[in-house]
Amino acid sequence: MLKIKNLHASIDGTEILKGIDLEVKPGEVHAIMGPNGSGKSTLSSVIAGREDYEITQGSIEFVGEDIMDLSPEERAHMGLFLSFQYPVEIPGVSVTNFLKTAINESRKGRGLEPMPAKDMLKAMREKMALLEMDKSFMSRSINEGFSGGEKKRNEIFQMAMLEPKLAILDETDSGLDIDALRIVASGVNKLRKKDNAIVVITHYQRLLDHIVPDKVHVLFNGKIVKSGDKSLALELESKGYDWIKEELTA
Amino acid sequence: MDILKEVTNSDYKYGFYTKIDSDKAPKGLNEDIIRFISAKKEEPEWMLEWRLDAFRQWQKMAEPNWAHVKYTKPNYQDISYYSAPKKKKTLDSLDEVDPELLKTFEKLGISLDEQKRLSGVAVDVVVDSVSVKTTFREKLAEMGIIFCAISDAIKEYPELVKKYIGTVVPKSDNFFAALNSAVFTDGSFCYIPKGVKCPMELSTYFRINEAGTGQFERTLLIADEGSYVSYLEGCTAPMRDENQLHAAVVELVALDDAEIKYSTVQNWYPGDKEGKGGVFNFVTKRGICERNAKISWTQVETGSAVTWKYPSCILKGDNSIGEFYSVAVTNNYQQADTGTKMIHLGRNTKSTIISKGICAGNSEGSYRGLVKIGPRAQNARNFSECDSLLMGNACGSHTFPYIEIKNKTAKVEHEATTSKIGEDQLFYCNQRGIPTEEAIALIVNGYCKDVLNQLPMEFAVEAQKLLEVSLEGSVG
Numbered sequence: 001m002l003k004i005k006n007l008h009a010s011i012d013g014t015e016i017l018k019g020i021d022l023e024v025k026p027g028e029v030h031a032i033m034g035p036n037g038s039g040k041s042t043l044s045s046v047i048a049g050r051e052d053y054e055i056t057q058g059s060i061e062f063v064g065e066d067i068m069d070l071s072p073e074e075r076a077h078m079g080l081f082l083s084f085q086y087p088v089e090i091p092g093v094s095v096t097n098f099l100k101t102a103i104n105e106s107r108k109g110r111g112l113e114p115m116p117a118k119d120m121l122k123a124m125r126e127k128m129a130l131l132e133m134d135k136s137f138m139s140r141s142i143n144e145g146f147s148g149g150e151k152k153r154n155e156i157f158q159m160a161m162l163e164p165k166l167a168i169l170d171e172t173d174s175g176l177d178i179d180a181l182r183i184v185a186s187g188v189n190k191l192r193k194k195d196n197a198i199v200v201i202t203h204y205q206r207l208l209d210h211i212v213p214d215k216v217h218v219l220f221n222g223k224i225v226k227s228g229d230k231s232l233a234l235e236l237e238s239k240g241y242d243w244i245k246e247e248l249t250a
Numbered sequence: 251m252d253i254l255k256e257v258t259n260s261d262y263k264y265g266f267y268t269k270i271d272s273d274k275a276p277k278g279l280n281e282d283i284i285r286f287i288s289a290k291k292e293e294p295e296w297m298l299e300w301r302l303d304a305f306r307q308w309q310k311m312a313e314p315n316w317a318h319v320k321y322t323k324p325n326y327q328d329i330s331y332y333s334a335p336k337k338k339k340t341l342d343s344l345d346e347v348d349p350e351l352l353k354t355f356e357k358l359g360i361s362l363d364e365q366k367r368l369s370g371v372a373v374d375v376v377v378d379s380v381s382v383k384t385t386f387r388e389k390l391a392e393m394g395i396i397f398c399a400i401s402d403a404i405k406e407y408p409e410l411v412k413k414y415i416g417t418v419v420p421k422s423d424n425f426f427a428a429l430n431s432a433v434f435t436d437g438s439f440c441y442i443p444k445g446v447k448c449p450m451e452l453s454t455y456f457r458i459n460e461a462g463t464g465q466f467e468r469t470l471l472i473a474d475e476g477s478y479v480s481y482l483e484g485c486t487a488p489m490r491d492e493n494q495l496h497a498a499v500v501e502l503v504a505l506d507d508a509e510i511k512y513s514t515v516q517n518w519y520p521g522d523k524e525g526k527g528g529v530f531n532f533v534t535k536r537g538i539c540e541r542n543a544k545i546s547w548t549q550v551e552t553g554s555a556v557t558w559k560y561p562s563c564i565l566k567g568d569n570s571i572g573e574f575y576s577v578a579v580t581n582n583y584q585q586a587d588t589g590t591k592m593i594h595l596g597r598n599t600k601s602t603i604i605s606k607g608i609c610a611g612n613s614e615g616s617y618r619g620l621v622k623i624g625p626r627a628q629n630a631r632n633f634s635e636c637d638s639l640l641m642g643n644a645c646g647s648h649t650f651p652y653i654e655i656k657n658k659t660a661k662v663e664h665e666a667t668t669s670k671i672g673e674d675q676l677f678y679c680n681q682r683g684i685p686t687e688e689a690i691a692l693i694v695n696g697y698c699k700d701v702l703n704q705l706p707m708e709f710a711v712e713a714q715k716l717l718e719v720s721l722e723g724s725v726g
Contacts, residue, residue, distance in 0.1 A: 048681050052673070060555070072680035081681075088678045091695030101692055106683035143697065158682065 007058035016042040018222035031200045034219035044170045048082040060207040077109030079165030083155040087142040096138045131187045148175025168199045173207035182201040185210030205237035252262035273459025275332035303643040304421040304431030317587035317618040331433045394443040403439035418501040419475040426497040426532040436466035442477040453482040467498040473508035480511040494529045502537030509544040518553035528555025541567030548575040548704040550713040552720040562591035572601040575701040580613030589619035594630040603634040609645035617649040632662045
């Protein structure tokens with residue numbers, strides 16, 4: 001599904017990612033953990049194709065294709081989804097209108113006809129129920145005046161609608177209270193399938209109580225310094241990131 | 251930043267030129283030319299005198315230069331002030347319309363045929379200076395509604411024209427209004443009788459069509475007591491190298507309890523990417539509201555090289571309402587100085603101003619607005635919201651709000667914001683599969699929603715398309 005080899009990336013001449021190797025297979029859930037400034041958000045931006053970053057070395061393959069030269073929208077059309085840590089507001093553009101445009105542009109990108117309005121509305125209703133969202137959501141301007149929890153729920157709602165092959169959830173748990181966290185996590189779990197995969201980027205273990213990962217990686221100073229199963233997350237939680245630092249410098 | 255740069259480079263899609271035979275006045279302006287125009291139009295003596303008086307006043311006036319725009323002042327002696335398609339016999343069907351003209355409309359996607367069939371809109375088509383065809387006139391006439399070329403109105407309804415022309419925008423109001431009063435060659439006249447709700451949207455499509463011809467439209471719209479009318483005005487112009495001067499005057503009269511909704515979509519040739527050519531649009535639009543009357547101006551301005559335009563309301567009658575909803579887009583080297591004046595004279599008068607400026611490329615966009623509350627205007631209310639959206643770093647956006655209050659009971663609110671289409675917004679859209687051009691269209695349409703919502707449905711769709719075309723290639 002996703003194959004990253006020796007990825008180096010920099011912004012304005014500063015190297016942030018210093019040789020990342022990561023392989024995610026269909027059906028898997030990976031967690032990437034790490035302290036602030038370790039390069040977690042850079043990694044998700046680079047995978048999604050943000051142009052501010054320069055890739056200096058390495059490769060990214062997605063569903064068997066080299067995606068390094070593809071635009072963000074082309075990657076999205078292939079089934080790559082990024083749930084933003086800070087979703088942006090677009091005043092005057094309703095959630096419905098935004099999603100309709102996103103879905104139909106993605107379909108166009110894949111050579112498909114636009115989705116009939118009736119089917120789209122039906123799907124929206126179903127997915128909103130899944131995330132316990134109110135109908136009024138659909139007509140609100142996207143992310144404008146949304147609470148932190150509403151923004152994150154809206155991200156997962158879009159993920160549900162776009163049905164990506166790979167979803168990267170960047171700090172989806174930040175800004176969520178415990179109830180919202182449970183709703184979002186159960187939404188994500190319901191979207192898990194054998195043929196799709198999820199990468200959860202998080203600072204804390206708590207989201208991983210709900211979305212249980214197959215593999216956990218620790219990102220530190222632009223490199224994955226440790227990988228393991230879900231128990232690694234628990235270990236990190238109890239020992240803190242200093243433990244990794246000490247281990248590395250030892 | 252490269253993604254943002256690509257959006258400024260599309261050519262004017264509506265740049266084409268229709269060959270229509272015309273007869274034309276020699277270049278220059280003097281009393282003889284005015285006599286020539288008046289004679290061509292077969293006008294009565296009083297109209298000629300009115301024009302000559304305007305011309306004499308104009309000669310004493312100076313071209314204004316207070317607006318935040320820079321341009322080479324036109325040589326008014328180097329313009330031909332009259333050009334008209336050759337007179338043809340009265341047209342009974344579309345078959346009789348000049349096929350060249352029909353082709354032009356097809357290119358614009360607004361063929362008369364389609365207009366008639368789909369939208370039930372009566373169209374008074376103005377190509378160059380003479381109305382070529384007036385549709386639905388008889389149908390409207392059954393209700394007592396008059397909708398015709400102003401030159402016909404001068405001959406057929408002289409009392410109405412004489413009573414109202416120049417009462418809202420006096421001949422000597424300003425340099426361009428005086429010029430227009432002297433030389434206007436056509437435009438529309440509309441009268442809605444007492445208590446009549448006009449059952450369809452009245453619409454005029456303007457075209458500037460003859461190289462080197464100034465265009466001087468004059469519109470006079472009277473809504474008698476308790477009547478209602480929605481009027482649409484839309485324009486596109488062919489691509490041209492030299493500057494084209496356009497100085498229109500629009501006068502609206504809303505008598506007691508009447509309501510006028512006046513919507514404009516303006517898409518004149520803005521000049522090329524280097525700022526060469528393009529239409530100069532110096533327009534005076536004003537309406538007067540009597541008791542309980544309401545005038546609502548909605549405009550989507552995307553064209554012209556230089557725009558100087560302030561659709562205004564004089565709220566003379568008690569409880570009258572004035573509204574101004576505007577989207578003004580400037581791209582490349584376009585300059586726009588536009589806004590409104592709300593003059594509160596009567597008691598309990600209310601006005602709303604929503605202005606959305608969008609600047610891209612090297613353009614300059616200014617909002618200039620006046621809210622004036624007279625001493626007798628007890629409990630007057632105004633709300634103004636002026637927003638600017640910038641694309642790139644080379645454009646400029648300015649706001650010049652003027653507020654004059656002479657009554658202590660007035661409440662005036664002014665809000666202003668400036669924002670930029672951010673890389674973050676674009677990346678967010680891109681990540682969801684929406685390419686940059688579509689993302690910009692989405693963001694801009696969202697930003698303009700409050701104004702677009704004021705437009706009649708089919709016009710709103712057209713306006714949305716126009717915004718997209720105008721901003722294609724504009725983020726940098």
